[in-house]
Amino acid sequence: MSQAVLSVRDLATSFFTRRGEVQAVRGVSFDVRPGEILGLVGESGSGKSITCMSVLRLLKAGGRIKSGSASFEGTDLLSLDEDALSDLRGNRIGVIFQDPMTSLNPTLTVGEQVMEAILRHKPLSRPQARERAIELFELVRIPSAAARLKFYPHEFSGGMRQRVMIAIALACEPRLLIADEPTTALDVTIQRQILALLKDLQQRLGMAVILITHDLGVIAEVTDRVLVLYGGLVMETAPVRELFAAPGHPYTVGLLGAVPDLRDDTHRRLTPIPGSPPNMLAPPLGCPFAPRCPHAMTRCLAELPPLFGEGHQSRCWLQHPDAPKVDAVHEVVA
Incomplete structure (x- = not known):
């Protein structure tokens, strides 16, 4: 397997405000390999953009990287001086920011x-x-x-x-392109054109790409692998086809349930995820999704689960060998 272009380990970032410490990213790890498009998906406030802005050290006032590492082609980005980092940004690392209008x-x-x-x-x-x-x-x-x-x-x-x-x-023909919500401000037709262009350019130039989005339709269309973030944590990661075919975390199932399926002629009602995202001023001890999860157990509220699995990983106690059996994480069957 080829060496990662970018390797992030246990990244933790907080914002220090008058109200206290907002723990925006709480130990995120991932690799991006040459020629791969990695999708980061989740609700607003899940930590997607802050993860990449931390790697680039482009945090807004009050933001601070507390721990972790980010290695780009063997260079530790978090220890570089500002001049050396500026030489990388816009050169070997390209960035497309959220709003082309501003x-x-x-x-x-x-x-x-x-x-x-x-x-x-x-x-x-x-x-x-x-x-x-x-x-x-x-x-x-x-x-x-x-x-x-x-x-x-x-x-x-x-x-x-x-x-x-x-x-x-x-x-400057970057080795890595970070695209932060590149189609948010555009209408649907233009979105498709921009996504097709990005995919074509990535294949022609052989770049690695990180695509940040809240849109699972975008994820399905252009990415190779997906990180699902929630509460500043990676909740699930898998090749894109595996994620859509067999989601392993209730949060991922909730996201998929809120997406309309144009192939379905039964007029199925969309299923919103109940509740609200966690307060990152005081993150829960256990799984951050537990208060909104239909399958939450006592352990979910008290103890944060690890990532279970290898290529397809899920941060859910339902993946523990002793957990109740759940059919596609939708309903308990035993």
Whole structure:
């Protein structure tokens, strides 16, 4: 098996506020291998974005990495000085941020913004950087690429702005691309175009990709493997087909139950997950999903389960050999 491009172990991040310590990430571990698309999925506040922003050390005020490690191609990202880390970000690690409407500088042309990323990391002249920017616009399928370099962000649609963001992220041919909710602000048709573009570029360039989303439809369409996060923890991880075919955690089942199935002509009602996410100012001792789980046992409330399994792992006491038997985690049968 090839060596991981990114290896994260026991990452813990908190935000220190006037109300107290918010434990946003509580010991997350995962690997991303060359050419793989890893999906991070979960509700808002589950720790998806904070996990990746911790790896990049782009936390907002009050945020602090308390423990853990993050190794990118053998380099410990958490111990690098700021200059060395800046040399990696935007170069060997590309990032697509959430909102294309606000991520671009409205006072600069899109061409200048792409060229800025190139000139920051590559020993090229401005004419060479301009040619590279044109190549990138053509790569992300922006028509009339040379002419469009002179446009300002407000002259582009949302989908075109997102293509510019992808061009900036790919400017230096990164080994790892982190895409944080890259289609959130776009309509459904444009979402599909952007996802198809990302998948195509990943395959052509051989990048590893981390795709952060709350949308299981996006996960099913483009990822190879999935991490399901909740309460700052990995609750389940599996190859994407295994996860959808046989979810091992009640939270994953709940997420799938809230997704409409367009192949189902029985007009099945969607099943929302009852209750609310945990208060991360005072995380529960046991499984953070236990108060909302239809299968919760006394042990679930008192003791945090480990991740059971190998390739397909689930943080659930139902996976313990002595636990009651549950059919597809939907109903107790014995």
